Amino acid sequence: MIIGCCGAGKSTLAKRLHEQTSLPLYHLDQYYWKPNWQEPTKAEWEPIVHQLAQKKRWIIDGNYSSTLDIRLQAADTVIYLDYPTIRCLWRITKRIIKYRGQVRPDMPRGCQERFDLGFYHYVAIFNLVKRPSLLNKLDAFAKEKQVIILRNDRAVRRFLDEL
Numbered sequence: 001m002i003i004g005c006c007g008a009g010k011s012t013l014a015k016r017l018h019e020q021t022s023l024p025l026y027h028l029d030q031y032y033w034k035p036n037w038q039e040p041t042k043a044e045w046e047p048i049v050h051q052l053a054q055k056k057r058w059i060i061d062g063n064y065s066s067t068l069d070i071r072l073q074a075a076d077t078v079i080y081l082d083y084p085t086i087r088c089l090w091r092i093t094k095r096i097i098k099y100r101g102q103v104r105p106d107m108p109r110g111c112q113e114r115f116d117l118g119f120y121h122y123v124a125i126f127n128l129v130k131r132p133s134l135l136n137k138l139d140a141f142a143k144e145k146q147v148i149i150l151r152n153d154r155a156v157r158r159f160l161d162e163l
Helices: 010-021 028-032 042-053 065-074 085-099 117-129 131-141 153-161
Strands: 002-004 025-027 059-061 077-081 146-150
Touching: 002 010, 002 059, 010 025, 010 059, 010 077, 010 153, 025 028, 028 042, 042 065, 065 131, 077 131, 085 117, 117 131, 131 146, 146 153
Parallel strands: 002 077, 025 059, 077 146
Antiparallel strands: none
16 A cells, blocks of 8 residues: 655556556556546445455555545555655646646546646645644554655665565
């Protein structure tokens, strides 16, 4: 299970892990978003996550805090990309420029990349608002799960090299 702020590199790490391990890869964004960035209802979304998490083997990347506990219960390893806000903001900006008007490879059809001020705000406050509770939750699971916290690209490269 890979979590972290948008722009931290969850999908990129997930792809690399998939390539190295051949574990099935599921990008939650592909399952969550409907065309034109329409969100599913909770009743639609939770069964999808349950179904993915019940598979025998997987790599799942994405946050979606409403279903975090479902994935945490099923995961044996949690990787948290704990990157600085400025790095995440820079990366989403580059991503928007690169893919503007196109669908990124890790997104579903009908969700073209676009500038969204609300999304920038979410990324800007993620570490202030979401990070403390994520770290507390991961600390609580650390006794029964392997929890890996990676804080920069060098740590990610070292992690992948050591697999």
